[in-house]
Amino acid sequence: MNDYLFTNRMERILQIANQMSKEGIITSVDLFIAACREATGICSELYLYLYHQLGKDFDVKILNQWSRNAGADFNFIGHYKISMDAVLIFEESNKKRKNYGQMLINEGHMIQSILQSDAQLRFMLTEGVVDGIVNIACVPRDLFVNLDHFKKLYGNRISKHCMRRAAHSDLIELKSFVIHEFGERWLQHINAMTEKEVLPIYIAIYGEEIIGFACYDTVRNKKGLFGPMGTSHKKRGNAVGRDLLFKCLNEMAELGYEYAVIGEAGPIEFYEKACDAKLLQTC
Incomplete structure (x- = not known):
């Protein structure tokens, strides 16, 4: 118990x-x-x-x-x-x-x-x-983040994890990671990005291994949508997801987005605490 x-x-x-x-x-x-x-x-x-x-x-x-x-x-x-x-x-x-x-x-x-x-x-x-x-x-509920507010609160925070933008050469390993950790439900979003010259995907690396990823502008190819994001089960609780979230939100702010929408979030309180996300009200 x-x-x-x-x-x-x-x-x-x-x-x-x-x-x-x-x-x-x-x-x-x-x-x-x-x-x-x-x-x-x-x-x-x-x-x-x-x-x-x-x-x-x-x-x-x-x-x-x-x-x-x-x-x-x-x-x-x-x-x-x-x-x-x-x-x-x-x-x-x-x-x-x-x-x-x-x-x-x-x-x-x-x-x-x-x-x-x-x-x-x-x-x-x-x-x-x-x-x-x-x-x-x-x-799951949709949330939104005021990116100007986010930048003022968290824009200078330094990550303790090794992260970088995913290259096309990473996609095979990334897809394998996603299937192993989460099943095939997110593969469609990653596959939709393969034609982009610059991928809106960040990966977290431990040694030579991918331990987490986060995307934006991938769901339904819509601008301003954050996600999906996932962290290896064995690395959860170490702020990998938070650092990946910050990396994407900071880049979205730099691109001029005023808001980021986090679609169908499961761990709502995580986003509320991590980036001051607010619930989009239901009808």
Whole structure:
């Protein structure tokens, strides 16, 4: 249980849930309402959505209607007492994290697991409201970066990794790296760049080996779109992705782009923290 790794936002959600919990035991409904009350990023958007859909004090009403089992069994995650229904939520959340190839359990993994598992909560919500929650919190989201603001904050930061622009001679090795680490889903974007004289692709190198890559202007051949980006599983947590991100965003700023759009980002909090990216609001 103690092996779970959480984003900072998830750590705050756990703290809020613990403060709300009855008998000091966190349940799935505590986690859901704590996510709404955390009030940053998608959690802020989620709260406003449910406020408009369900009305004022929706969080209190859900908590009051949800039936708790007094004296129920629990287990520990870290120093938190977690009810057995919530333990199953975290097990499922961790599976989703692994399926998406991510390092940390985030609020999207957890909320999707709650909606799939908590029959009481589902009974309180209409199908349309559930779909709205999923579209806000449980799917990849588009973000944008103000590049002038980015340059002022991060433009002089020095990378600790060896990075360079990819040459055409690197493409065979790069494609092999992408297939091995991420499957074939990103190959189409790299293949679309082969006719360009100067590739908008940067690679990170350790020894003679590619350990990460990042692109821009490759998705649908649209200007101003950052990505895809990926880091070798064995090098994650070493700021390789952040340095590749900075390299591309700095170059986009130098080319005169005012904004960069990060399309369908999975690790949303990573981009929010790394480059002050902001969510593009859903309709």
